[in-house]
Amino acid sequence: MSRVSVAVVMGVSGSGKTTLARALAQAWPATFLDADDFHSAQARAHMASGQALTDAMRQPWVERIIEDLRRRVDGGERVALAFSGLRRRHRDMLREARLPLRFVFLHGERSVIAARMQARSGHYMPVSLLDSQFAALEPPRGESDVFALDIDVAPARLLEQALGLLD
Secondary structure, rough: OOOOOOEEEOOOOOOOHHHHHHHHHOOOOOOOEHHHHHOOOHHHHHHHHHOOOOOHHHHHHHHHHHHHHHHHHOOOOEEEEEEEOOHHHHHHHHOOOOOOOOEEEEEOOOOHHHHHHHHHOOOOHHHHHHHHHHOOOOOOOOOEEEEEEOOOHHHHHHHHHHHHHHH
16 A cells, blocks of 8 residues: 555444544644535434434545545645544445555444543533434444554553654
8 A cells, every 4th residue: 555645533423533633633733524524404404403413424524535535635735634434325425436445443432432422512412312423333344455553552652652643
């Protein structure tokens, strides 16, 4: 694999994707992108109302992300992307774009993640959708470019582990 230009930090909502991707962007260094920013207003409203997105609703979202990643990588940027990556199909779409990427899968206990979600404010994703996130998650088994990190460590240690995967 060519040198990694895109670090995709993935996991269910509340697993710490945004926090780790922001830290990676500073330490690596890279441009931070949050996949949530690529959702349409309709998709955000749908989730905010407590309804999970369908795969059909996610498809154009992933396509917008890929288009932006291609433009950035072609321009010589490195990117740290916070992206749920719950479905293998969506991870495969990123792979099929032929971008030099690596996935960092943040996983942990549902109770820990729920507590994190309850503690944050100003996020459109309600805790009530956490079960749908776990239901939608297709764990990345047998995917050689996905590296799993347990979230039950100090943030500095998690960053250190993630940086070690990008060398």
